[in-house]
Amino acid sequence: MSKKPGEDWEDAWRVWLDRPPRKSPEQAARAVSDRLSSSKAPANRESWVWLWRPLVAVAALLIAVAAVWLWVPWKEQKPKVMAAANELSLPSLGDDVLVIWLDSETPLYLTLASDPDGRPAESNSGGLL
Amino acid sequence: MGMSGVEPAIVQRAREGDRDAFAAIVQARWGSLVRLARSVVGDGDAEDAVQDALVVAWNQLSKLRDLESCAAWLNRIALRTCLRRARWRWRWLPLEEAPEGSVESRPEDTIDIQRMLLGLAPRQRAVLHLTVIEGMTDREIADLMSITAASVRSHRRRARQSLERIHQQQQRVAAGRGS
Known part of the structure:
Protein backbone atom coordinates (compact mmCIF):
# COMPACT_ATOMS: atom_id res chain seq x y z
CA MET A 1 0.00 0.00 0.00
CA SER A 2 1.49 3.35 -1.02
CA LYS A 3 1.84 6.12 1.57
CA LYS A 4 0.24 9.54 1.39
CA PRO A 5 2.74 12.44 1.03
CA GLY A 6 2.34 13.54 4.67
CA GLU A 7 2.96 10.09 6.12
CA ASP A 8 6.64 9.99 5.12
CA TRP A 9 7.17 13.16 7.01
CA GLU A 10 5.22 11.96 10.05
CA ASP A 11 7.23 8.72 10.23
CA ALA A 12 10.48 10.66 9.99
CA TRP A 13 9.24 13.05 12.65
CA ARG A 14 8.46 10.19 15.06
CA VAL A 15 11.92 8.68 14.50
CA TRP A 16 13.48 12.10 15.10
CA LEU A 17 11.54 12.55 18.35
CA ASP A 18 12.29 9.06 19.60
CA ARG A 19 16.02 9.67 19.84
CA PRO A 20 16.95 9.60 23.53
CA PRO A 21 17.53 13.00 25.19
CA ARG A 22 21.15 14.00 25.83
CA LYS A 23 20.45 13.95 29.57
CA SER A 24 19.08 10.77 31.09
CA PRO A 25 16.06 11.14 33.42
CA GLU A 26 18.35 10.74 36.43
CA GLN A 27 20.75 13.42 35.20
CA ALA A 28 17.83 15.71 34.43
CA ALA A 29 16.37 15.22 37.90
CA ARG A 30 19.76 16.08 39.42
CA ALA A 31 20.13 19.18 37.23
CA VAL A 32 16.65 20.39 38.15
CA SER A 33 17.27 19.68 41.86
CA ASP A 34 20.46 21.77 41.69
CA ARG A 35 18.46 24.66 40.29
CA LEU A 36 15.82 24.23 42.98
CA SER A 37 18.36 24.61 45.77
CA SER A 38 18.32 28.36 45.18
CA SER A 39 14.52 28.58 45.36
CA LYS A 40 12.26 28.06 48.36
CA ALA A 41 10.14 24.97 48.85
CA PRO A 42 6.60 25.40 47.58
CA ALA A 43 5.00 24.03 50.75
CA ASN A 44 2.59 26.26 52.64
CA ARG A 45 2.53 28.83 49.89
CA GLU A 46 -1.22 29.08 49.46
CA SER A 47 -2.56 30.80 46.39
CA TRP A 48 -3.77 33.89 48.30
CA VAL A 49 -0.20 34.61 49.36
CA TRP A 50 0.67 35.30 45.73
CA LEU A 51 -2.05 37.95 45.59
CA TRP A 52 -0.59 40.34 48.15
CA ARG A 53 1.36 42.41 45.66
CA PRO A 54 -1.55 43.11 43.27
CA LEU A 55 -3.82 43.77 46.25
CA VAL A 56 -1.41 46.32 47.72
CA ALA A 57 -1.05 47.98 44.30
CA VAL A 58 -4.84 48.25 43.86
CA ALA A 59 -5.30 49.61 47.40
CA ALA A 60 -2.60 52.24 46.84
CA LEU A 61 -4.22 53.28 43.58
CA LEU A 62 -7.65 53.60 45.25
CA ILE A 63 -6.19 55.73 48.07
CA ALA A 64 -4.47 58.00 45.54
CA VAL A 65 -7.67 58.46 43.52
CA ALA A 66 -9.67 59.19 46.70
CA ALA A 67 -7.09 61.74 47.83
CA VAL A 68 -7.20 63.53 44.50
CA TRP A 69 -10.99 63.50 44.53
CA LEU A 70 -11.26 64.92 48.03
CA TRP A 71 -8.52 67.52 48.11
CA VAL A 72 -7.87 68.91 44.68
CA PRO A 73 -9.06 72.58 44.73
CA TRP A 74 -10.42 72.71 41.15
CA LYS A 75 -13.34 70.56 42.12
CA GLU A 76 -14.76 73.27 44.39
CA GLN A 77 -13.76 76.35 42.46
CA LYS A 78 -16.50 76.39 39.89
CA PRO A 79 -19.46 76.23 42.30
CA LYS A 80 -17.81 78.97 44.43
CA VAL A 81 -17.60 81.33 41.47
CA MET A 82 -21.23 80.67 40.58
CA ALA A 83 -22.35 81.19 44.19
CA ALA A 84 -20.46 84.46 44.47
CA ALA A 85 -21.98 85.64 41.24
CA ASN A 86 -25.45 84.85 42.49
CA GLU A 87 -24.88 86.63 45.81
CA LEU A 88 -23.69 89.89 44.24
CA MET B 1 -3.58 10.92 25.49
CA GLY B 2 -0.48 8.78 25.51
CA MET B 3 1.02 10.52 28.52
CA SER B 4 1.84 8.48 31.57
CA GLY B 5 0.50 9.80 34.83
CA VAL B 6 2.29 10.51 38.08
CA GLU B 7 1.28 8.95 41.40
CA PRO B 8 -0.88 11.42 43.36
CA ALA B 9 0.89 10.44 46.59
CA ILE B 10 4.23 11.49 45.11
CA VAL B 11 2.73 14.74 43.87
CA GLN B 12 1.36 15.42 47.35
CA ARG B 13 4.79 14.84 48.89
CA ALA B 14 6.35 17.20 46.34
CA ARG B 15 3.73 19.83 47.18
CA GLU B 16 4.82 19.57 50.78
CA GLY B 17 8.38 20.45 49.74
CA ASP B 18 9.88 16.98 49.30
CA ARG B 19 12.55 17.45 46.62
CA ASP B 20 13.12 13.73 46.22
CA ALA B 21 9.46 13.32 45.34
CA PHE B 22 9.77 16.12 42.80
CA ALA B 23 12.88 14.46 41.36
CA ALA B 24 10.80 11.29 40.90
CA ILE B 25 8.21 13.32 38.98
CA VAL B 26 10.96 14.83 36.80
CA GLN B 27 12.30 11.35 36.03
CA ALA B 28 8.84 10.06 35.13
CA ARG B 29 7.98 12.96 32.82
CA TRP B 30 11.39 13.90 31.36
CA GLY B 31 11.25 11.90 28.14
CA SER B 32 7.72 12.95 27.24
CA LEU B 33 8.35 16.62 27.98
CA VAL B 34 11.56 16.65 25.93
CA ARG B 35 9.69 15.15 22.96
CA LEU B 36 7.10 17.90 23.16
CA ALA B 37 9.78 20.57 23.54
CA ARG B 38 11.78 19.22 20.59
CA SER B 39 8.83 19.77 18.30
CA VAL B 40 8.21 23.31 19.51
CA VAL B 41 11.67 24.81 20.14
CA GLY B 42 13.90 22.39 18.23
CA ASP B 43 16.53 19.97 19.42
CA GLY B 44 19.10 22.48 20.66
CA ASP B 45 16.83 24.26 23.14
CA ALA B 46 14.46 21.47 24.16
CA GLU B 47 16.18 20.18 27.29
CA ASP B 48 16.93 23.67 28.63
CA ALA B 49 13.33 24.70 28.03
CA VAL B 50 12.02 21.65 29.88
CA GLN B 51 14.33 22.32 32.82
CA ASP B 52 13.09 25.92 32.98
CA ALA B 53 9.52 24.66 32.90
CA LEU B 54 10.20 22.19 35.71
CA VAL B 55 11.62 24.94 37.92
CA VAL B 56 8.49 27.00 37.23
CA ALA B 57 6.37 23.95 38.07
CA TRP B 58 8.18 23.48 41.40
CA ASN B 59 7.49 27.10 42.35
CA GLN B 60 3.82 26.77 41.39
CA LEU B 61 3.12 23.34 42.85
CA SER B 62 0.86 24.81 45.52
CA LYS B 63 -1.48 25.98 42.74
CA LEU B 64 -2.03 22.42 41.51
CA ARG B 65 -5.39 21.40 42.96
CA ASP B 66 -6.07 18.12 41.15
CA LEU B 67 -3.17 15.81 41.97
CA GLU B 68 -4.37 13.29 39.37
CA SER B 69 -3.81 15.80 36.56
CA CYS B 70 -0.18 16.50 37.36
CA ALA B 71 1.07 15.19 34.00
CA ALA B 72 -1.31 17.40 32.01
CA TRP B 73 -0.45 20.34 34.24
CA LEU B 74 3.28 19.84 33.61
CA ASN B 75 2.61 19.59 29.88
CA ARG B 76 0.76 22.90 30.00
CA ILE B 77 3.64 24.63 31.80
CA ALA B 78 6.23 23.10 29.46
CA LEU B 79 4.22 24.06 26.40
CA ARG B 80 3.82 27.64 27.61
CA THR B 81 7.55 27.90 28.33
CA CYS B 82 8.45 26.45 24.93
CA LEU B 83 6.01 28.67 23.05
CA ARG B 84 7.46 31.75 24.74
CA ARG B 85 11.00 30.71 23.73
CA ALA B 86 9.98 29.68 20.24
CA ARG B 87 8.07 32.87 19.53
CA TRP B 88 11.21 34.87 20.23
CA ARG B 89 13.38 32.68 18.07
CA TRP B 90 10.81 32.42 15.31
CA ARG B 91 10.56 36.21 15.13
CA TRP B 92 14.28 36.89 15.21
CA LEU B 93 15.75 33.90 13.44
CA PRO B 94 14.39 33.57 9.90
CA LEU B 95 14.26 30.15 8.28
CA GLU B 96 17.16 30.90 5.94
CA GLU B 97 19.41 31.50 8.94
CA ALA B 98 18.26 28.46 10.88
CA PRO B 99 21.27 26.56 12.17
CA GLU B 100 21.76 23.62 9.87
CA GLY B 101 23.03 20.51 11.52
CA SER B 102 21.98 21.60 15.02
CA VAL B 103 19.93 18.46 14.78
CA GLU B 104 21.98 15.37 14.18
CA SER B 105 20.75 15.29 10.59
CA ARG B 106 22.73 13.13 8.24
CA PRO B 107 23.43 14.28 4.68
CA GLU B 108 21.61 11.24 3.34
CA ASP B 109 18.40 12.28 5.09
CA THR B 110 15.96 13.50 2.50
CA ILE B 111 13.62 14.98 5.10
CA ASP B 112 15.17 17.62 7.35
CA ILE B 113 12.69 17.54 10.22
CA GLN B 114 13.99 20.49 12.17
CA ARG B 115 14.14 22.68 9.10
CA MET B 116 10.58 21.74 8.21
CA LEU B 117 9.38 22.52 11.73
CA LEU B 118 11.14 25.87 11.67
CA GLY B 119 8.97 26.78 8.68
CA LEU B 120 5.89 26.64 10.90
CA ALA B 121 4.68 29.12 13.50
CA PRO B 122 5.30 27.88 17.08
CA ARG B 123 1.60 27.28 17.79
CA GLN B 124 1.27 25.31 14.55
CA ARG B 125 4.14 23.05 15.63
CA ALA B 126 2.53 22.50 19.01
CA VAL B 127 -0.88 21.68 17.54
CA LEU B 128 0.63 19.31 15.02
CA HIS B 129 2.72 17.55 17.68
CA LEU B 130 -0.24 17.08 20.00
CA THR B 131 -2.37 15.79 17.12
CA VAL B 132 0.07 13.56 15.24
CA ILE B 133 2.45 12.41 17.97
CA GLU B 134 0.28 12.42 21.11
CA GLY B 135 -2.99 11.57 19.35
CA MET B 136 -4.96 14.14 21.34
CA THR B 137 -8.43 15.35 20.32
CA ASP B 138 -9.12 18.94 19.32
CA ARG B 139 -10.92 19.52 22.64
CA GLU B 140 -7.95 18.21 24.65
CA ILE B 141 -5.52 20.34 22.65
CA ALA B 142 -7.75 23.39 23.03
CA ASP B 143 -7.84 22.89 26.82
CA LEU B 144 -4.09 22.39 27.01
CA MET B 145 -3.28 25.47 24.92
CA SER B 146 -6.10 27.65 26.25
CA ILE B 147 -7.49 28.29 22.77
CA THR B 148 -10.72 27.24 21.01
CA ALA B 149 -11.17 23.98 19.11
CA ALA B 150 -11.77 26.05 15.96
CA SER B 151 -8.35 27.68 16.43
CA VAL B 152 -6.81 24.23 16.80
CA ARG B 153 -8.30 23.15 13.47
CA SER B 154 -7.17 26.38 11.83
CA HIS B 155 -3.58 26.03 13.11
CA ARG B 156 -3.47 22.42 11.94
CA ARG B 157 -4.79 23.22 8.46
CA ARG B 158 -2.27 26.01 7.95
CA ALA B 159 0.52 23.84 9.36
CA ARG B 160 -0.22 21.05 6.89
CA GLN B 161 -0.33 23.51 3.98
CA SER B 162 3.03 24.99 4.99
CA LEU B 163 4.54 21.54 5.50
CA GLU B 164 3.48 20.42 2.05
CA ARG B 165 5.07 23.51 0.52
CA ILE B 166 8.31 23.10 2.49
CA HIS B 167 8.44 19.38 1.74
CA GLN B 168 8.14 20.00 -1.98
CA GLN B 169 10.86 22.65 -1.75
CA GLN B 170 13.17 20.18 0.03
CA GLN B 171 12.51 17.50 -2.57
CA ARG B 172 13.33 19.93 -5.40
CA VAL B 173 16.59 20.85 -3.65
CA ALA B 174 17.43 17.17 -3.09
CA ALA B 175 16.68 16.39 -6.75
CA GLY B 176 18.87 19.30 -7.82
CA ARG B 177 21.76 17.96 -5.73
CA GLY B 178 21.29 14.48 -7.15
CA SER B 179 21.38 15.51 -10.82
Missing part, protein backbone atom coordinates in the same frame (compact mmCIF):
# COMPACT_ATOMS: atom_id res chain seq x y z
CA SER A 89 -26.47 92.36 43.73
CA LEU A 90 -26.14 93.34 40.13
CA PRO A 91 -27.66 96.47 38.69
CA SER A 92 -30.57 95.73 36.41
CA LEU A 93 -29.13 95.06 33.00
CA GLY A 94 -30.63 95.79 29.66
CA ASP A 95 -30.96 93.34 26.81
CA ASP A 96 -27.88 94.82 25.15
CA VAL A 97 -25.54 94.16 28.12
CA LEU A 98 -23.40 91.08 28.31
CA VAL A 99 -21.74 90.13 31.64
CA ILE A 100 -18.61 87.98 31.72
CA TRP A 101 -17.26 86.88 35.14
CA LEU A 102 -13.47 87.09 35.15
CA ASP A 103 -13.42 85.64 38.71
CA SER A 104 -15.81 85.49 41.67
CA GLU A 105 -15.59 89.25 42.31
CA THR A 106 -14.90 90.81 38.92
CA PRO A 107 -17.70 91.11 36.39
CA LEU A 108 -16.91 92.52 32.95
CA TYR A 109 -19.79 94.35 31.29
CA LEU A 110 -19.98 94.54 27.54
CA THR A 111 -22.56 96.84 26.04
CA LEU A 112 -23.62 96.21 22.51
CA ALA A 113 -23.98 99.49 20.61
CA SER A 114 -26.89 100.09 18.29
CA ASP A 115 -27.58 102.75 15.64
CA PRO A 116 -30.41 105.26 15.99
CA ASP A 117 -32.79 102.99 14.08
CA GLY A 118 -32.35 100.35 16.74
CA ARG A 119 -30.38 98.01 14.51
CA PRO A 120 -27.00 96.68 15.75
CA ALA A 121 -24.15 98.77 14.41
CA GLU A 122 -22.01 97.20 11.73
CA SER A 123 -18.38 96.91 12.67
CA ASN A 124 -15.75 97.64 10.08
CA SER A 125 -13.50 95.11 11.68
CA GLY A 126 -16.29 92.54 11.86
CA GLY A 127 -15.82 92.01 15.64
CA LEU A 128 -16.96 93.63 18.86
CA LEU A 129 -17.14 97.39 19.06
Whole structure:
Protein backbone atom coordinates (compact mmCIF):
# COMPACT_ATOMS: atom_id res chain seq x y z
CA MET A 1 0.00 0.00 0.00
CA SER A 2 1.49 3.35 -1.02
CA LYS A 3 1.84 6.12 1.57
CA LYS A 4 0.24 9.54 1.39
CA PRO A 5 2.74 12.44 1.03
CA GLY A 6 2.34 13.54 4.67
CA GLU A 7 2.96 10.09 6.12
CA ASP A 8 6.64 9.99 5.12
CA TRP A 9 7.17 13.16 7.01
CA GLU A 10 5.22 11.96 10.05
CA ASP A 11 7.23 8.72 10.23
CA ALA A 12 10.48 10.66 9.99
CA TRP A 13 9.24 13.05 12.65
CA ARG A 14 8.46 10.19 15.06
CA VAL A 15 11.92 8.68 14.50
CA TRP A 16 13.48 12.10 15.10
CA LEU A 17 11.54 12.55 18.35
CA ASP A 18 12.29 9.06 19.60
CA ARG A 19 16.02 9.67 19.84
CA PRO A 20 16.95 9.60 23.53
CA PRO A 21 17.53 13.00 25.19
CA ARG A 22 21.15 14.00 25.83
CA LYS A 23 20.45 13.95 29.57
CA SER A 24 19.08 10.77 31.09
CA PRO A 25 16.06 11.14 33.42
CA GLU A 26 18.35 10.74 36.43
CA GLN A 27 20.75 13.42 35.20
CA ALA A 28 17.83 15.71 34.43
CA ALA A 29 16.37 15.22 37.90
CA ARG A 30 19.76 16.08 39.42
CA ALA A 31 20.13 19.18 37.23
CA VAL A 32 16.65 20.39 38.15
CA SER A 33 17.27 19.68 41.86
CA ASP A 34 20.46 21.77 41.69
CA ARG A 35 18.46 24.66 40.29
CA LEU A 36 15.82 24.23 42.98
CA SER A 37 18.36 24.61 45.77
CA SER A 38 18.32 28.36 45.18
CA SER A 39 14.52 28.58 45.36
CA LYS A 40 12.26 28.06 48.36
CA ALA A 41 10.14 24.97 48.85
CA PRO A 42 6.60 25.40 47.58
CA ALA A 43 5.00 24.03 50.75
CA ASN A 44 2.59 26.26 52.64
CA ARG A 45 2.53 28.83 49.89
CA GLU A 46 -1.22 29.08 49.46
CA SER A 47 -2.56 30.80 46.39
CA TRP A 48 -3.77 33.89 48.30
CA VAL A 49 -0.20 34.61 49.36
CA TRP A 50 0.67 35.30 45.73
CA LEU A 51 -2.05 37.95 45.59
CA TRP A 52 -0.59 40.34 48.15
CA ARG A 53 1.36 42.41 45.66
CA PRO A 54 -1.55 43.11 43.27
CA LEU A 55 -3.82 43.77 46.25
CA VAL A 56 -1.41 46.32 47.72
CA ALA A 57 -1.05 47.98 44.30
CA VAL A 58 -4.84 48.25 43.86
CA ALA A 59 -5.30 49.61 47.40
CA ALA A 60 -2.60 52.24 46.84
CA LEU A 61 -4.22 53.28 43.58
CA LEU A 62 -7.65 53.60 45.25
CA ILE A 63 -6.19 55.73 48.07
CA ALA A 64 -4.47 58.00 45.54
CA VAL A 65 -7.67 58.46 43.52
CA ALA A 66 -9.67 59.19 46.70
CA ALA A 67 -7.09 61.74 47.83
CA VAL A 68 -7.20 63.53 44.50
CA TRP A 69 -10.99 63.50 44.53
CA LEU A 70 -11.26 64.92 48.03
CA TRP A 71 -8.52 67.52 48.11
CA VAL A 72 -7.87 68.91 44.68
CA PRO A 73 -9.06 72.58 44.73
CA TRP A 74 -10.42 72.71 41.15
CA LYS A 75 -13.34 70.56 42.12
CA GLU A 76 -14.76 73.27 44.39
CA GLN A 77 -13.76 76.35 42.46
CA LYS A 78 -16.50 76.39 39.89
CA PRO A 79 -19.46 76.23 42.30
CA LYS A 80 -17.81 78.97 44.43
CA VAL A 81 -17.60 81.33 41.47
CA MET A 82 -21.23 80.67 40.58
CA ALA A 83 -22.35 81.19 44.19
CA ALA A 84 -20.46 84.46 44.47
CA ALA A 85 -21.98 85.64 41.24
CA ASN A 86 -25.45 84.85 42.49
CA GLU A 87 -24.88 86.63 45.81
CA LEU A 88 -23.69 89.89 44.24
CA SER A 89 -26.47 92.36 43.73
CA LEU A 90 -26.14 93.34 40.13
CA PRO A 91 -27.66 96.47 38.69
CA SER A 92 -30.57 95.73 36.41
CA LEU A 93 -29.13 95.06 33.00
CA GLY A 94 -30.63 95.79 29.66
CA ASP A 95 -30.96 93.34 26.81
CA ASP A 96 -27.88 94.82 25.15
CA VAL A 97 -25.54 94.16 28.12
CA LEU A 98 -23.40 91.08 28.31
CA VAL A 99 -21.74 90.13 31.64
CA ILE A 100 -18.61 87.98 31.72
CA TRP A 101 -17.26 86.88 35.14
CA LEU A 102 -13.47 87.09 35.15
CA ASP A 103 -13.42 85.64 38.71
CA SER A 104 -15.81 85.49 41.67
CA GLU A 105 -15.59 89.25 42.31
CA THR A 106 -14.90 90.81 38.92
CA PRO A 107 -17.70 91.11 36.39
CA LEU A 108 -16.91 92.52 32.95
CA TYR A 109 -19.79 94.35 31.29
CA LEU A 110 -19.98 94.54 27.54
CA THR A 111 -22.56 96.84 26.04
CA LEU A 112 -23.62 96.21 22.51
CA ALA A 113 -23.98 99.49 20.61
CA SER A 114 -26.89 100.09 18.29
CA ASP A 115 -27.58 102.75 15.64
CA PRO A 116 -30.41 105.26 15.99
CA ASP A 117 -32.79 102.99 14.08
CA GLY A 118 -32.35 100.35 16.74
CA ARG A 119 -30.38 98.01 14.51
CA PRO A 120 -27.00 96.68 15.75
CA ALA A 121 -24.15 98.77 14.41
CA GLU A 122 -22.01 97.20 11.73
CA SER A 123 -18.38 96.91 12.67
CA ASN A 124 -15.75 97.64 10.08
CA SER A 125 -13.50 95.11 11.68
CA GLY A 126 -16.29 92.54 11.86
CA GLY A 127 -15.82 92.01 15.64
CA LEU A 128 -16.96 93.63 18.86
CA LEU A 129 -17.14 97.39 19.06
CA MET B 1 -3.58 10.92 25.49
CA GLY B 2 -0.48 8.78 25.51
CA MET B 3 1.02 10.52 28.52
CA SER B 4 1.84 8.48 31.57
CA GLY B 5 0.50 9.80 34.83
CA VAL B 6 2.29 10.51 38.08
CA GLU B 7 1.28 8.95 41.40
CA PRO B 8 -0.88 11.42 43.36
CA ALA B 9 0.89 10.44 46.59
CA ILE B 10 4.23 11.49 45.11
CA VAL B 11 2.73 14.74 43.87
CA GLN B 12 1.36 15.42 47.35
CA ARG B 13 4.79 14.84 48.89
CA ALA B 14 6.35 17.20 46.34
CA ARG B 15 3.73 19.83 47.18
CA GLU B 16 4.82 19.57 50.78
CA GLY B 17 8.38 20.45 49.74
CA ASP B 18 9.88 16.98 49.30
CA ARG B 19 12.55 17.45 46.62
CA ASP B 20 13.12 13.73 46.22
CA ALA B 21 9.46 13.32 45.34
CA PHE B 22 9.77 16.12 42.80
CA ALA B 23 12.88 14.46 41.36
CA ALA B 24 10.80 11.29 40.90
CA ILE B 25 8.21 13.32 38.98
CA VAL B 26 10.96 14.83 36.80
CA GLN B 27 12.30 11.35 36.03
CA ALA B 28 8.84 10.06 35.13
CA ARG B 29 7.98 12.96 32.82
CA TRP B 30 11.39 13.90 31.36
CA GLY B 31 11.25 11.90 28.14
CA SER B 32 7.72 12.95 27.24
CA LEU B 33 8.35 16.62 27.98
CA VAL B 34 11.56 16.65 25.93
CA ARG B 35 9.69 15.15 22.96
CA LEU B 36 7.10 17.90 23.16
CA ALA B 37 9.78 20.57 23.54
CA ARG B 38 11.78 19.22 20.59
CA SER B 39 8.83 19.77 18.30
CA VAL B 40 8.21 23.31 19.51
CA VAL B 41 11.67 24.81 20.14
CA GLY B 42 13.90 22.39 18.23
CA ASP B 43 16.53 19.97 19.42
CA GLY B 44 19.10 22.48 20.66
CA ASP B 45 16.83 24.26 23.14
CA ALA B 46 14.46 21.47 24.16
CA GLU B 47 16.18 20.18 27.29
CA ASP B 48 16.93 23.67 28.63
CA ALA B 49 13.33 24.70 28.03
CA VAL B 50 12.02 21.65 29.88
CA GLN B 51 14.33 22.32 32.82
CA ASP B 52 13.09 25.92 32.98
CA ALA B 53 9.52 24.66 32.90
CA LEU B 54 10.20 22.19 35.71
CA VAL B 55 11.62 24.94 37.92
CA VAL B 56 8.49 27.00 37.23
CA ALA B 57 6.37 23.95 38.07
CA TRP B 58 8.18 23.48 41.40
CA ASN B 59 7.49 27.10 42.35
CA GLN B 60 3.82 26.77 41.39
CA LEU B 61 3.12 23.34 42.85
CA SER B 62 0.86 24.81 45.52
CA LYS B 63 -1.48 25.98 42.74
CA LEU B 64 -2.03 22.42 41.51
CA ARG B 65 -5.39 21.40 42.96
CA ASP B 66 -6.07 18.12 41.15
CA LEU B 67 -3.17 15.81 41.97
CA GLU B 68 -4.37 13.29 39.37
CA SER B 69 -3.81 15.80 36.56
CA CYS B 70 -0.18 16.50 37.36
CA ALA B 71 1.07 15.19 34.00
CA ALA B 72 -1.31 17.40 32.01
CA TRP B 73 -0.45 20.34 34.24
CA LEU B 74 3.28 19.84 33.61
CA ASN B 75 2.61 19.59 29.88
CA ARG B 76 0.76 22.90 30.00
CA ILE B 77 3.64 24.63 31.80
CA ALA B 78 6.23 23.10 29.46
CA LEU B 79 4.22 24.06 26.40
CA ARG B 80 3.82 27.64 27.61
CA THR B 81 7.55 27.90 28.33
CA CYS B 82 8.45 26.45 24.93
CA LEU B 83 6.01 28.67 23.05
CA ARG B 84 7.46 31.75 24.74
CA ARG B 85 11.00 30.71 23.73
CA ALA B 86 9.98 29.68 20.24
CA ARG B 87 8.07 32.87 19.53
CA TRP B 88 11.21 34.87 20.23
CA ARG B 89 13.38 32.68 18.07
CA TRP B 90 10.81 32.42 15.31
CA ARG B 91 10.56 36.21 15.13
CA TRP B 92 14.28 36.89 15.21
CA LEU B 93 15.75 33.90 13.44
CA PRO B 94 14.39 33.57 9.90
CA LEU B 95 14.26 30.15 8.28
CA GLU B 96 17.16 30.90 5.94
CA GLU B 97 19.41 31.50 8.94
CA ALA B 98 18.26 28.46 10.88
CA PRO B 99 21.27 26.56 12.17
CA GLU B 100 21.76 23.62 9.87
CA GLY B 101 23.03 20.51 11.52
CA SER B 102 21.98 21.60 15.02
CA VAL B 103 19.93 18.46 14.78
CA GLU B 104 21.98 15.37 14.18
CA SER B 105 20.75 15.29 10.59
CA ARG B 106 22.73 13.13 8.24
CA PRO B 107 23.43 14.28 4.68
CA GLU B 108 21.61 11.24 3.34
CA ASP B 109 18.40 12.28 5.09
CA THR B 110 15.96 13.50 2.50
CA ILE B 111 13.62 14.98 5.10
CA ASP B 112 15.17 17.62 7.35
CA ILE B 113 12.69 17.54 10.22
CA GLN B 114 13.99 20.49 12.17
CA ARG B 115 14.14 22.68 9.10
CA MET B 116 10.58 21.74 8.21
CA LEU B 117 9.38 22.52 11.73
CA LEU B 118 11.14 25.87 11.67
CA GLY B 119 8.97 26.78 8.68
CA LEU B 120 5.89 26.64 10.90
CA ALA B 121 4.68 29.12 13.50
CA PRO B 122 5.30 27.88 17.08
CA ARG B 123 1.60 27.28 17.79
CA GLN B 124 1.27 25.31 14.55
CA ARG B 125 4.14 23.05 15.63
CA ALA B 126 2.53 22.50 19.01
CA VAL B 127 -0.88 21.68 17.54
CA LEU B 128 0.63 19.31 15.02
CA HIS B 129 2.72 17.55 17.68
CA LEU B 130 -0.24 17.08 20.00
CA THR B 131 -2.37 15.79 17.12
CA VAL B 132 0.07 13.56 15.24
CA ILE B 133 2.45 12.41 17.97
CA GLU B 134 0.28 12.42 21.11
CA GLY B 135 -2.99 11.57 19.35
CA MET B 136 -4.96 14.14 21.34
CA THR B 137 -8.43 15.35 20.32
CA ASP B 138 -9.12 18.94 19.32
CA ARG B 139 -10.92 19.52 22.64
CA GLU B 140 -7.95 18.21 24.65
CA ILE B 141 -5.52 20.34 22.65
CA ALA B 142 -7.75 23.39 23.03
CA ASP B 143 -7.84 22.89 26.82
CA LEU B 144 -4.09 22.39 27.01
CA MET B 145 -3.28 25.47 24.92
CA SER B 146 -6.10 27.65 26.25
CA ILE B 147 -7.49 28.29 22.77
CA THR B 148 -10.72 27.24 21.01
CA ALA B 149 -11.17 23.98 19.11
CA ALA B 150 -11.77 26.05 15.96
CA SER B 151 -8.35 27.68 16.43
CA VAL B 152 -6.81 24.23 16.80
CA ARG B 153 -8.30 23.15 13.47
CA SER B 154 -7.17 26.38 11.83
CA HIS B 155 -3.58 26.03 13.11
CA ARG B 156 -3.47 22.42 11.94
CA ARG B 157 -4.79 23.22 8.46
CA ARG B 158 -2.27 26.01 7.95
CA ALA B 159 0.52 23.84 9.36
CA ARG B 160 -0.22 21.05 6.89
CA GLN B 161 -0.33 23.51 3.98
CA SER B 162 3.03 24.99 4.99
CA LEU B 163 4.54 21.54 5.50
CA GLU B 164 3.48 20.42 2.05
CA ARG B 165 5.07 23.51 0.52
CA ILE B 166 8.31 23.10 2.49
CA HIS B 167 8.44 19.38 1.74
CA GLN B 168 8.14 20.00 -1.98
CA GLN B 169 10.86 22.65 -1.75
CA GLN B 170 13.17 20.18 0.03
CA GLN B 171 12.51 17.50 -2.57
CA ARG B 172 13.33 19.93 -5.40
CA VAL B 173 16.59 20.85 -3.65
CA ALA B 174 17.43 17.17 -3.09
CA ALA B 175 16.68 16.39 -6.75
CA GLY B 176 18.87 19.30 -7.82
CA ARG B 177 21.76 17.96 -5.73
CA GLY B 178 21.29 14.48 -7.15
CA SER B 179 21.38 15.51 -10.82
